[in-house]
Amino acid sequence: MLTLVSLIRQNFHRLTAAFFLSAAVLLLFASRGGAPGSGLEGGLLDLVGSLQNLLQSPVVAWRGAVARFQELSHLDEENRVLRAELERARTAELQNGGLLQENRRLRELLAMAPDPRYHALVARVVGDSSSAFSRSYLLSSGRRHGVLMDSPVIVPNGLVGRVVRVGQGACLVLSLQDLNSRVPVLIERSGVRAVAMGTNNDLLKLAFIAKGDDIVDGDQVVTSGIGGIFPKGLVVGKVAMPVPMDDSVSGEILVRSRVDFHRLEEVSLLLPVDEVPLRDSLLELEAGKSQTAPVKNTGAAPP
């Protein structure tokens, strides 16, 4: 027995090696049909998995930080793109809103009752040259579009004024409110005739009112057609705040136009139908005509 123990002690390393090699071979052959499942396998896998998680945690954290950074940088880029798109969408929305309003205004213009003696030419207001001493507008239509001197300018709410200067591609419109504007009018209800004079403010003044004329507050004032420049029946405005007249002096009656002169964008120019075929020949004479034509009672062009 003692000999065996001493023999084992002397050959311990060899025996250990032989034991483990034999164990390995046995395991190898035992596992031919598949690895034998046991608690050892699960425990070792759990241990290795835990260690892997531990070792991977800095890597995972780093990857997460990198991914987060990339995500943030992408977000920044995406945010910039979205902001640009939003800005474009807002601009488009504003344009669409403007187009809708323009469409509505143009539809209203087209829906106006046509006068058989005139045809309408729609023009855009491109400039407002009004000042403390004048009220006039620049339109985008001129001689080549058929615009003539003294052409009436209207909007759906009423009369705006008349053309006082014509260029090739633009014309100047004298507003009703201009101090030099004179428009023959009549009170629609009573038929009283008068002249609407501009005052360089929002109200017009009715002149040449006879004593005792039937005019009340709110009466509609329209063009009378006298003078041949403005066709009859164009709305000028409504009587506002009539001042009581005494027996000796003609009173002062004010008229408030229904046109919003501060927001004019598109207007219609009324061009005589019978003059359209002669337009080309008239164009040549227009300059002379503007000087020699009778002034009638419509007032003079602005200085």
Place this chain on the structure above:
Amino acid sequence: MSGLAVVLSLIVPWLPAASVFLVLVIQSLALPSVGWSVFRPDLVLIVLFYWRLFRPDLCGVMLAFASGLALDIVSGLPWGLNALTKSLMILLVGHQGNRLRAADFNVLPLILLFLALVEEGGKWFLMLLLQGWHWPGIRLAGGPLATMLISPLLVRVLIRLHKNWVERR
């Protein structure tokens, strides 16, 4: 003897085994892509080789068997395959210890390449006998080559661990 010295004296004998299992985990983490797995280095072999060469008293056949078995379990190979080949490698290194220790440091990677090739060949032969594996061709050399290339780095780490911790006591 201070308390720290006592603790160190208890821990240090297990440092080689701990390092073996640490690199086992790292090895299973390295190159997770299947396409590159043929170049997975055998870090366990390097660590076993080092400790068996320079501290054979702390690295015996039992550690090789245990680490090989753990590798088999983790890698899904038949149980005993790595356990057997790693044990054989340890025995071979132990048998040629004096000669290998006399070798230059720069030759160690070539020795490890040889050992890794032998081990891979042995594993393939065993699997050929057991499961009729086909000859993997040049892919068999991928792991050994990676083992050779990474061995200088890992050996330097092991030398530092060896000098600063294991030999300190």
